[in-house]
Amino acid sequence: MKTTVIGILGSRLDHQGLGKRRHSRWRPSVGILMHPDFPVDEFVLIHHADEAELAGITLRDMHELAPNTRLTSHVVNYSNPWDFGEVYSQLHDFTRQYRFDPEQNHYYVHITTGTHVAQICLFLLTEANYIPGKLLQTSPSKESTQGTLQIIDLDLSRYDQIASRFEREAQEGMAYLKGGIDTRNPAFNAMIAQLEQVSIRSAAPILLTGATGVGKSRLAKRIYALKKQRGQVSGKLVEVNCATLRGDNAMSALFGHVKGAFTGALTARTGLLREADKGLLFLDEIGELGLDEQAMLLRAIEDKVFTPFGSDKETSSDFQLIAGTNRDLFQRVRDGKFREDLLARINLWTYELPGLRHRLEDLEANIEYELQQFTRKVGHKVSFNKAAREQYLAFAQTPAATWRANFRDLNSSITRMATLANGGRITEESVTEEIRRLRYDWGSFQEAAASNNSDSVLREFVATEVLETIDHFDRVQLAEVIRVCRTAKSLADAGRSLFNVSRTQRASANDSHRLRVYLQKYGLTFQQLT
Structure with a gap:
């Protein structure tokens, strides 16, 4: 493997005069080539166009010192060396022009010379793997003009303490997304583990699917809170159920309108997309949106711009979208009711939330969570006695317990029993009455479904x-x-x-x-x- 060093010419540290005195002083770029235990095969010296003379002197001295080292230069020409955007842009252009070959070369980025802005930019480009290498820090030495050098590896997985800290933060993030509930369902836990990474690493749309009551809205709120906590968003969470939007009201609610856009539009309206700028927009039941709204939403996602209803001027909003649906969007596309291009855009990160019937191992933990939430709301503790808990858990896991509305059914059930619990204790009598009610409610739905199914079969023949x-x-x-x-x-x-x-x-x-x-x-x- 060959060794390649990339560094910026130091207009002060690499100068040290133009006479012979410069050879008796520490010059960072030149000093790197003086280390016998750190042979350099190629040195890429980046310098400003105004520093051509100093660059020439430095490169000649480096050649005399290490004639077998290949020396190349790259010229930048930013007008303001303290303008972060301009400096980063030109250094980023260098990484795109230079042909890196990490299979054959070890790359080291010298960050001792150059302005602080340039040093930060080189660090960021290396950290983001635009430069596939390690950092090289040098410093002067009283003993010689070669100075000392220190290699900094940015692969944090090599550092146990840092790696364990990241693992701890990931675990905390997962617990936050689960609302502190100690879930045991392997598929659900694996989904949350990936969603935690996606939430803090990506601003792309997220699609949450699943039946009514599986917790799509609650999870969207937790994703927002996690991103806010980690500094990923600065705006607010804006949420809307698309099933409530119809006609002109849908366009106006989502994209805003100008005064006089339609009858009754006495004042201008900002719109939900604009309110979600720098934040997160949660569109629940996105499958209910009309095709016109879908087309405008697609453009807003891709280009961050849209046109308010009745206006001829575009407005912008930089938001992240989380969409929720209990519909089969692929079937909606086949039926001509959902745009295929919009589905392709929001289907990058899709997570299907399982229903309560498919997470029965998490039932007890969720019951405890509901009791804690009720206690926090009313200000006094409510709990089951032992026999009542066993009775409720036994029924809750039988085929008769359909949990049709999933966690909404569980929330309602616990709320009823907790509200009627004398002395804060849920007894067997309370559980028996609750089971009777749940059986009746779920049975009514099943009878209606069977009746509807019978009628549809009969009408066919x-x-x-x-x-x-x-x-x-x-x-x-x-x-x-x-x-x-x-x-x-x-x-x-x-x-x-x-x-x-x-x-x-x-x-x-x-x-x-x-x-x-x-x-x-x-x-x-x-x-x-x-």
């Missing part, structure tokens, strides 16, 4: 005028018969399944005939259904 003459009892029965027929291999197979008990009590079981007669009653045939 039975004329509306015929359907209106059939009792609800007969509708449910007919819908089940149709379902069995549609999955059966033959009429006889369907008959055996439907008459599985009564056929054993007959001397001669003619299942096909019985089923055919039943279907004819409603003007149906087995062939129609299959």
Whole structure:
């Protein structure tokens, strides 16, 4: 491996006079080549256009000292050496022009010479791996003119103390995103671990998916708080449920409007995107946005500019987007209700939050969290007695506990029991009553779903005028018969399944005939259904 040093000419430290006296003084750039235990194959000297004469003298002295070292120069020409943006830009241009080959070279960036601004820029370019190397710091020595040198490796993973600190910060960030809940679900914990890294390293859109009540809004708020804590955002969190936005109101709410843009627009409106400048915009239920709003949102994400409703002038807003949805956005694209280009833009970091039924190992920790939140709200502690807790946990993990609204159901359930807990203790009686209520609520949804499903099946095969003459009892029965027929291999197979008990009590079981007669009653045939 060869050794390459990149450094900036020091207009004062590398000068030390133009006569022979300069050879008796420490000059940082020249001194690097005096170290026998640090042979340099190439030295790239960056200097300002106004320093050509000093650069020439320095390079000649370096050649005389180390004739086998390849010496090259790179000229910069910033007008103000203390203008951070200008200096960084030109040094960044150097890193793009120079052909780095880390497989064949060790690179060292000399940060002793140059202005403090230039030194900081070189550090940042090395830290960001634009220069794939290590830092080199030199200092004078009383013993010789070569001075001393110190190598600084920016690979922080090599330093146990720093690495452990980063690991500790990552763990703290994960705990913050989980609200302090000690979750045990492996898939959920892995998702949060990656989301913690993405939250503090990226300003790209994040898409949170999952059923109603899985905690998308709560997680978005925690992501914002974490980014605010780490200095990633300075603006505020702006959140809106897109399902509440319709027509002109959607355009106005999101992008603002000018006075007189439409009837009733008596004053100008800033808009949510502008309010989220330097902050975070959370658009919940983004799948409900209209196509026109989607088009403007895409441009605002990509270009950071948009046009308020009724205006002919653009405005800007630098925000990060977090989108939430319980819809299948890919299906919405296929249905023509969501823009494919917008989905591609917000689908960079997508996280599906699992429902409570898929995180039952986290149930007990979330129950404790809900009790703590209730205690904080009302000002006195509420808890289960042992038997009541065991009773509630046992039911909560049975198939009967559907947790249809996920953590919202859990929150409501704990709130009811805690509110009615005399003396701050939730008893078996309270749990029994709560279980009865949950069974009723969830059962009502299931019955409605079954009824709706039956009607949709019947309307597919039975004329509306015929359907209106059939009792609800007969509708449910007919819908089940149709379902069995549609999955059966033959009429006889369907008959055996439907008459599985009564056929054993007959001397001669003619299942096909019985089923055919039943279907004819409603003007149906087995062939129609299959």
